[in-house]
Amino acid sequence: MSRQEMSGRNTSGQNAARTTLCAAIEGFTFHGGSGPALRGVEIEITPGSLTAVLGGSGSGKSTLGRLLAAWLAGGRDGVLRGTLQLAAGGRQGEGCPLVFSGTGDDPRIDSAAWADHVGYVPQDAAAMLSAVRGTVEEELAFGLENRGTARSEMTRIVAETARRTGLTALLERDPATLSGGELRRLAIGCAIVTGPGVLILDEPLASLDPAGERTVMELVRDVRGRGAAVVVLSQHADGLTRQATHWLVLEDGAGTAAGSPDRLLAGSSLASSGVVVGGPPGLPAAGASSRPVAAAAPAAASGPAPAPGLPPALQLEGVSFGFDANDPGSPLLLKSINLEVRPGEIVAVTGPNGAGKSTLLRLFNGLLRPLRGNVRVTGKGIAGVPTGVVAERLGLLFQHPHDQLFERTVQREVIFGLERLFGQHASAKAAAALAEVGLDASGGVHPHELSGSGQRLLALATVLAREPAVLALDEPTVALDAHGLDRLTAAITAAAGRGAAVVLVTHDLAFARAHAHRTVELKDGALVGC
Incomplete structure (x- = not known):
């Protein structure tokens, strides 16, 4: 898909172009893989929605996210069978489905053009950064510079993005000196700074303190309010994923359940998935983490405290x-x-x-x-x-x-x-x-x-x-x-x-x-x- 076929690019940092992203993945197998990493997975992402893709380690969540964001491509990275459809600008019927059959004639996606509409933050937040910028401010501006944004507009958007991600006080810091949580918020800032219509976040609350979690959860609400769709890939049924209107559960690369959070939590579809379930639904209390502890973890699993008087190790x-x-x-x-x-x-x-x-x-x-x-x-x-x-x-x-x-x-x-x-x-x-x-x-x-x-x-x-x-x-x-x-x-x-x-x-x-x-x-x- 060429850059000319993509429309509705938004670098204003304000309302996102209304974008729909659909995928029906019959199968995706990495080159050299012994079996499919994904099979029988369908997902529809509509403007303003929050979708959570849940699953345990190795379930295929990150692979799905990378395919949706064009960080993985059929032919180049593996064999893909199925369809992808990106409709930007909100016009009904825009964006013909791209059909992949696992042959040399399959479509080729212009990943840079695709990224104008689909922002992605990987589980390893550092992989999102350019690694060639000396400050947080320059890192945030990097994507805007590549798009030729006017300097005055770029300065405004960077300042607004820093405010939304809680990075204003860190703008002059070297990204290499940031903590894990600060680095994750910077990666999210780099993904939203150009105003994509779809935002895909892989484990977005990882390494965040309670204040950072609240910042990201508020940001997700703000992004949706501007018309963008958000997809969260997670192993946790936490305060963020429970705000989603739709859950898709993956196990061993296959979609095993889909529906509303309330319906899936009430059933048994999560029992063997590896998803961490626990804690109250909804937003966490002020100052508290939204993360649940594994329901199966027994209390006082550490055993009795050591006897007093032992010399310190x-x-x-x-x-x-x-x-x-x-x-x-x-x-x-x-x-x-x-x-x-x-x-x-x-x-x-x-x-x-x-x-x-x-x-x-x-x-x-x-x-x-x-x-x-x-x-x-x-x-x-x-x-x-x-x-x-x-x-x-x-x-x-x-x-x-x-x-x-x-x-x-x-x-x-x-x-x-x-x-x-x-x-x-x-x-x-x-x-x-x-x-x-x-x-x-x-x-x-x-x-x-x-x-x-x-x-x-x-x-x-x-x-x-x-x-x-x-x-x-x-x-x-x-x-x-x-x-x-x-x-x-x-x-x-x-x-x-x-x-x-x-x-x-x-x-x-x-x-x-x-x-x-x-x-x-x-x-x-x-x-x-x-």
């Missing part, structure tokens, strides 16, 4: 940190932090986006070094100790799994470095860690072929296999469906049971309340609740 003494060590007058991100975590104890660290929670975890193992104060792991200070040596006692799960996955197969990923620790028992340790998170050690699956949930569980397995004295987990629940949450809970419980200290940074307040012995909040550079 992790200890922070007056730790302060700022990114500009050469400027004594520069503001500190962390100020005189004191924290003790005992063997067998699970501590959850909460706090707003940008508070420094991920930075705090990186101080635990020496990836970052404090300006003042001491960090002790199993009673020994880590000042001057190489990070690789500290990692034998403290395992860190990064917020973004791709930051720590680098091997060619799942098994090679987990066994890397284990021979030095466990010798001839390394293979058994790797297999046990993979089994603990529900992954198969056999075969040659590449880590990046796994779903988002699978990659996070694999990264967790690489940490568990080393049996460290301290586990530091950064947003471990992100991208996990109900089955993955059960695996995570069991792994954390087992680690604490063998005497490991566990610190998890999370915005999932329900998970923290259910599984941590205590919760502390990082706010304005200080830990509250220690």
Whole structure:
């Protein structure tokens, strides 16, 4: 489909062109795939609507979103059979269906022209960004610049978009310095800045604090009020997806149920899907997260608190940190932090986006070094100790799994470095860690072929296999469906049971309340609740 065939482009940032997007996917199979990633999926997206596509990890939600947004294309990326139809401008009958039969004669979509009408934010928000702009403001302006928007108009639209996404105070920041939640709001801003008629959001509430969740939920209402359609791809029946008028449930790439949220919640169609269900419908209360906790998760799954008097496995003494060590007058991100975590104890660290929670975890193992104060792991200070040596006692799960996955197969990923620790028992340790998170050690699956949930569980397995004295987990629940949450809970419980200290940074307040012995909040550079 050529750019000339697409009409109704809107870069005003005001009312979106009324756009209808329909798909009837008989089948889509990736090149080299052993079977279809999608089969028998039908969806109709109309102006002003909110549609939620729900399913567990690997159900095909992200694949469907990428096809609808032309980030995946039949022929180039796989074999597509079915139809796609994009009618922009709201004129009845506009936009003939594109028919795909899986042959060389199939239509070719101009993805740039398609993007004028369909905005898409992937689960990995960083993939949405250009990576060539030095500030948030420049990143927001990037799409407008490519469309030749007049500078005065561009300035106005960027300012309005920043306001709508809660980014006004961050416009001069380098995107590389943003927290996970701030980065997600920036990616959404980049998707809406040109006013597309359809907005597709993959796990839009992931990594967001309660204020960020409210911002995104209000933004979705605003976008719909301007005439655009919104599609949310999610593993959660949360406060956002419950506002949808229509749900489509996917399992193993197939549409297994469709209808209103009330009807599907009242039935049994979600029971085996992996969708996380729980919590009250509708908007969350002020200051509360809209995220439910897995209904199957038992209370106090972490077990009894460790006996008092045990020496701490992790200890922070007056730790302060700022990114500009050469400027004594520069503001500190962390100020005189004191924290003790005992063997067998699970501590959850909460706090707003940008508070420094991920930075705090990186101080635990020496990836970052404090300006003042001491960090002790199993009673020994880590000042001057190489990070690789500290990692034998403290395992860190990064917020973004791709930051720590680098091997060619799942098994090679987990066994890397284990021979030095466990010798001839390394293979058994790797297999046990993979089994603990529900992954198969056999075969040659590449880590990046796994779903988002699978990659996070694999990264967790690489940490568990080393049996460290301290586990530091950064947003471990992100991208996990109900089955993955059960695996995570069991792994954390087992680690604490063998005497490991566990610190998890999370915005999932329900998970923290259910599984941590205590919760502390990082706010304005200080830990509250220690």
